Structure formats: C-alpha cells, structure tokens
C-alpha cells in the first residue's frame with residue numbers, strides 16, 4: 609500500500625501556473641491514496657482547492673484541515689462548507705469527521721485536525737502571537753486567559769473525536785496511521801532543525817491528542833502507530849515509545865511538495 613503524504617501546501621500562495629504545476633506533479637504519481645495533513649489554503653478558498661485536487665486525483669484523498677484553512681472565516685462556517693464538499697465528492701475524505709478507514713487487512717487510517725492547545729510551554733507569558741488569534745472568528749478578541757481556555761477546549765474536542773476511533777482501529781488492526789495537523793508532542797514540534805521552544809510550543813503542539821496517543825499505544829503494545837503531521841514547517845521524527853512514531857513534514861510557503869511516499873505493509 610503506497611500512500612503519498614503532503615502537508616502545509618498553502619496553495620493560496622501560488623499563482624495559477626504554480627497551482628497547475630503542483631497538480632500535474634500530484635497527478636503523475638502512482639499511489640493508492642493521498643494523505644494531506646492540513647494547511648491547504650484558507651477559509652475563502654479551501655473548497656476551491658480541495659475541489660481542484662479531487663478533480664485531478666483518481667485515488668482517495670484523506671485529509672485534515674489546519675489552522676490556516678480557517679483563516680478569514682470561522683471554524684463553524686468552514687466546517688459546514690467543507691463537510692458539504694466531502695459529502696458530494698466521494699474521493700475526498702475529511703478524516704476529522706469520518707470513521708476508521710480500513711485500507712487493507714490489518715491497516716487502518718484515522719485522523720483529526722487537532723489544534724495547538726496551549727498546554728505545553730509558556731502559553732500565558734509567551735510573546736508569540738499567531739495570526740490565528742486575529743484571522744479566525746472564534747479566536748478573535750480574547751484576553752490571553754480566555755484564549756488559552758478556548759484552545760484547551762479545541763484540543764479536548766479533537767482528542768474526544770479521535771480517541772474512540774483510535775481505540776476501534778487498534779482493536780482490529782496491527783498498523784494504525786494517524787493524520788493530524790498539529791504535532792501531538794513537544795518533541796515532534798520541529799522547527800528549523802530542532803523542537804520548538806517554550807514560547808512557540810504552546811501553539812505548536814496538541815497535548816490532548818498526544819495524551820490519547822500515548823494511552824492507546826500503551827494499551828495496545830502489539831499495534832504500531834504512525835502519526836503524520838505538519839504545522840511547524842520543520843521536518844523530523846519523534847518516538848515517545850517503541851510502538852508510536854511521529855513524522856513531522858517540512859514545508860516552505862510557495863513551494864508545496866510531496867513530503868513522502870509511505871510504503872505500508
């Protein structure tokens with residue numbers, strides 16, 4: 609089973625020639641399916657870009673959204689329009705709202721957007737402010753304490769959706785692939801060659817999903833868990849325990865690429 613993995617492709621930073629060149633490269637690859645771990649465009653064009661991807665792909669595209677995909681819109685409205693699109697296009701599977709995907713005997717795929725949930729590092733004191741806090745309707749206009757509470761809630765909701773799917777997948781399979789946007793551990797929040805520091809990591813890690821993964825990996829020691837994520841634009845691998853590996857994909861604005869072709873047994 610060959611799965612092509614892309615992350616943080618930010619197609620809104622390309623002109624039409626760039627988009628066409630990206631799509632023809634995408635179309636020329638022979639894979640059994642695609643994984644996209646978020647930050648595809650912005651709220652104003654995410655449906656357009658997903659539709660163009662679906663139009664050139666003859667294989668399923670399993671995706672999650674990232675924080676940028678909600679920029680200049682809201683979480684609730686973007687969710688509504690992307691869900692409508694995924695309902696219409698059978699090859700587009702938004703893992704956040706889909707159940708366990710069994711890709712082959714013993715091989716399952718699950719996913720969730722995740723969210724930088726402000727639980728690791730210095731969420732209250734860091735001078736780092738993401739554009740998220742002004743560009744996404746539900747995150748705008750909050751004092752820091754309210755903002756961190758909202759981010760905690762988004763992380764908890766993500767883990768609440770993912771946990772039952774993780775458990776169901778682990779019960780029936782020996783390899784579980786997890787797609788999420790935000791690195792679930794501080795050690796996986798790679799940026800410029802090293803894990804993010806305490807000022808960045810509150811927004812660059814989703815502890816709630818990390819805790820769910822650790823719990824599931826401990827309860828199903830015979831199952832291998834592979835997580836693919838992005839968000840921090842730095843590439844690296846991190847293994848918090850022997851049956852759980854996180855791969856974070858690198859990215860550069862204006863130069864989308866295929867992070868990896870995963871060959872899964």
Ligand SMILES: [Fe+2]
Nearest residue numbers: 647674675839
């Ligand atoms: Fe992101």
